[in-house]
Amino acid sequence: MKQILIIGIGAGDPDHLTRQAIKAMNRADAFFLMDKGPSKGTLIDHRRRLCEEVIDGTDYRFIEGDCPERIRNVPNYRSSVDDLNQDKREVFEWMIDEQLADGECGAFLVWGDPALYDSTIRIVADIAAAGRLAIDYEVIPGISSLQALAARHKVCFNSIGNAFQVMPARRLAEQGFPEALDSVLVMLDARDTYTGFVGQGLTIYWGAYVGSADEVLIAGALDEVAESIRDARRELREKHGWIMDSYLLRRGAAD
Ligand SMILES: C[S@@+](CC[C@H](N)C(=O)[O-])C[C@H]1O[C@@H](n2cnc3c(N)ncnc32)[C@H](O)[C@@H]1O
Numbered sequence: 257m258k259q260i261l262i263i264g265i266g267a268g269d270p271d272h273l274t275r276q277a278i279k280a281m282n283r284a285d286a287f288f289l290m291d292k293g294p295s296k297g298t299l300i301d302h303r304r305r306l307c308e309e310v311i312d313g314t315d316y317r318f319i320e321g322d323c324p325e326r327i328r329n330v331p332n333y334r335s336s337v338d339d340l341n342q343d344k345r346e347v348f349e350w351m352i353d354e355q356l357a358d359g360e361c362g363a364f365l366v367w368g369d370p371a372l373y374d375s376t377i378r379i380v381a382d383i384a385a386a387g388r389l390a391i392d393y394e395v396i397p398g399i400s401s402l403q404a405l406a407a408r409h410k411v412c413f414n415s416i417g418n419a420f421q422v423m424p425a426r427r428l429a430e431q432g433f434p435e436a437l438d439s440v441l442v443m444l445d446a447r448d449t450y451t452g453f454v455g456q457g458l459t460i461y462w463g464a465y466v467g468s469a470d471e472v473l474i475a476g477a478l479d480e481v482a483e484s485i486r487d488a489r490r491e492l493r494e495k496h497g498w499i500m501d502s503y504l505l506r507r508g509a510a511d
Pocket residue numbers: 267268366367368369370371372373374399400401402442443444445463464465466467468500501502
């Protein structure tokens with residue numbers, strides 16, 4: 257039997273690591289690294305630094321897997337994600353089967369919280385259910401980028417007694433601002449989707465690289481700050497080569 261830990265590491269601030277995450281990291285013999293794209297170097301360095309900081313003298317190693325990329329600009333988004341997850345599953349299986357010995361413990365250090373827009377739990381569950389590899393797995397929650405965003409802006413996700421929704425920007429663009437809600441948290445925006453909602457009396461709380469030394473925050477009436485956010489996104493993407501940002505959109509004026 258091999259033990260797999262899926263550990264949420266928070267969204268960029270080393271102090272996001274919980275005590276539970278630190279204890280789990282100290283149980284691991286190996287850490288799987290699978291970042292991709294222009295942010296790969298920064299995100300891998302962050303994970304390596306976290307290990308150096310919190311692991312107490314025990315030996316550990318890194319197992320690097322080739323992270324497949326999703327094929328973009330295809331008509332069927334869902335099937336492109338299914339294909340990506342199938343490719344990822346093959347890499348996970350190789351790392352677990354061939355790079356981890358029987359009785360060892362391997363850990364995925366998942367950005368933010370593993371339950372939020374991340375497929376690691378689903379893929380590991382599928383591998384366990386298939387039964388070819390004898391694995392047992394645990395999930396350790398982390399501070400998500402949305403919690404970090406709300407904390408830095410000192411706002412709540414919801415207005416009093418009301419529901420809110422978390423959605424990828426692609427859905428916001430397709431469906432519009434949900435009629436029955438007053439608060440929407442938006443992730444994975446590659447296209448300045450918020451600019452399509454100017455003139456609707458919304459407030460935006462936006463943040464990039466939240467929790468890290470590069471953090472940038474902008475908040476205000478969307479009509480007044482949309483252009484500054486768009487400029488900031490363009491400049492930051494040029495400066496760093498990549499951007500990770502998210503935002504809360506709320507009907508009405510700031511709290
Ligand atoms: C694939 S999702 C992973 C989310 C992650 N599991 C979490 O709990 O935050 C990646 C998206 O999370 C958001 N994100 C992650 N880290 C962020 C950060 N430090 N600041 C702002 N947004 C962030 C961005 O919207 C990014 O496109």
